[in-house]
Amino acid sequence: MPESTPTPRLSTKISAIAESATLKVDAKAKALQAQGRPVISYAAGEPDFPTPGHIVEAALVAARDPKAHRYTPAAGLPDLRAAIAEKTLRDSGLEVDPSRVIVTNGGKQSVYEAFQVLLNPGDEVIVPTPFWTTYPEAIALADGVAVDVFADASQNYQVTVEQLEAARTPRTKVLLFVSPSNPTGSVYSPEQTKAIGEWALEHGIWVITDEIYQNLTYDGVRATSIVEAVPELAEQTLLVNGVAKTYAMTGWRVGWTVGPADAIKALGNLQSHLSGNVNNIAQRAAIAALTGPQDAAEAMREAFDRRRKLIVGELNKIDGFETPTPQGAFYVYPDVTALLGRTFGGVTPKTSLELADLMLDQAEVAAVPGEAFGPSGYLRFSYALGDDQLLEGVQRLQRLFTS
Ligand code: PMP
Numbered sequence: 001m002p003e004s005t006p007t008p009r010l011s012t013k014i015s016a017i018a019e020s021a022t023l024k025v026d027a028k029a030k031a032l033q034a035q036g037r038p039v040i041s042y043a044a045g046e047p048d049f050p051t052p053g054h055i056v057e058a059a060l061v062a063a064r065d066p067k068a069h070r071y072t073p074a075a076g077l078p079d080l081r082a083a084i085a086e087k088t089l090r091d092s093g094l095e096v097d098p099s100r101v102i103v104t105n106g107g108k109q110s111v112y113e114a115f116q117v118l119l120n121p122g123d124e125v126i127v128p129t130p131f132w133t134t135y136p137e138a139i140a141l142a143d144g145v146a147v148d149v150f151a152d153a154s155q156n157y158q159v160t161v162e163q164l165e166a167a168r169t170p171r172t173k174v175l176l177f178v179s180p181s182n183p184t185g186s187v188y189s190p191e192q193t194k195a196i197g198e199w200a201l202e203h204g205i206w207v208i209t210d211e212i213y214q215n216l217t218y219d220g221v222r223a224t225s226i227v228e229a230v231p232e233l234a235e236q237t238l239l240v241n242g243v244a245k246t247y248a249m250t251g252w253r254v255g256w257t258v259g260p261a262d263a264i265k266a267l268g269n270l271q272s273h274l275s276g277n278v279n280n281i282a283q284r285a286a287i288a289a290l291t292g293p294q295d296a297a298e299a300m301r302e303a304f305d306r307r308r309k310l311i312v313g314e315l316n317k318i319d320g321f322e323t324p325t326p327q328g329a330f331y332v333y334p335d336v337t338a339l340l341g342r343t344f345g346g347v348t349p350k351t352s353l354e355l356a357d358l359m360l361d362q363a364e365v366a367a368v369p370g371e372a373f374g375p376s377g378y379l380r381f382s383y384a385l386g387d388d389q390l391l392e393g394v395q396r397l398q399r400l401f402t403s
Helices: 021-034 053-063 078-092 107-118 134-141 161-167 190-202 231-236 261-274 280-291 295-315 352-363 387-402
Strands: 101-104 124-129 145-150 172-178 206-210 237-242 255-258 379-382
Touching (some): 021 352, 078 255, 078 280, 107 206, 107 255, 107 261, 124 134, 134 145, 172 190, 206 231
Parallel strands (some): 172 206
Antiparallel strands (some): 101 255
């Protein structure tokens, strides 16, 4: 009798998923901090501020209201969907009926579900690279194929239409568009956005546009939504967004997707079986965030702006760091290829992964290596930490790399 192949104990598809590299670095830094080591971590992708008081108050009121102890419709509270529709018009220039909005358990769930409803096995997704570490896994989980298109620091990490066209095949189904970007903080100009949108429209390619950092822009720059630049694209675009970054609400888990009626219907069906509604109380807090005063969010943005200037200035003092000045999000993404192959404290890193280890071991500074977001040779620093720590950490690096 021929031996039969043993049945895998766990799902092969799920077993192939890598642990989130950004969370891994952050967890390592936190574990060292717990041992009493004075680690400064630039790894976290979340604001260090508390959620503004009036939003917390709205949640407290909701928690005492028995109506908020029940399920809501799977697609979200009608008032929240209406507030999101207004916000979409305000910031993305797209007029939508609230029925075209679905509330999700954070932008992460929006991203996961978007690929689930758009992709068939083997469909290709063009992923401008460096990319946020979750995208390739979400694509693989939907049986899609990620096609990376890399833009380096000399291009300000922004892909061109020519590069996209070179990557297009008959299987190209979706383009990811992320501006401001995680991990680079790069913001596409209105002209670039329009050119890319027109290319997608011409070739009938869906766009998933992740606008989660839309309100965190600097130097007077506004992130133009791809549907504002090319309104005809709205019927083939899913807009992903959420309250996490703008309102320091990462732990509350409220995001959303806006899109054409057929896709929103499919998303609603999927979500009704996957998770049902988002936490009712958190939805009411999100209504307060979107419809209430915006001064606390603006104050946080101003603090990020100040820290952005500080970290870019200090990192660029280090020979071997080439750090473009980002105009959005709260990350900087220096090119550190010039440091690879050089020896520091007896160690010669050959990759940014090894460089990040060296920084953690010898300077007690954590940053996420480029390998988490695409090619080696880069480091992501989040500047969502207090000014003193921010400065102390880069000064440690200045000492490490000039010794
Ligand atoms: N998109 C991008 C680009 C992100 O960086 C993040 C958070 N790291 C998300 C989506 C998801 O945000 P959340 O699930 O917290 O709403």
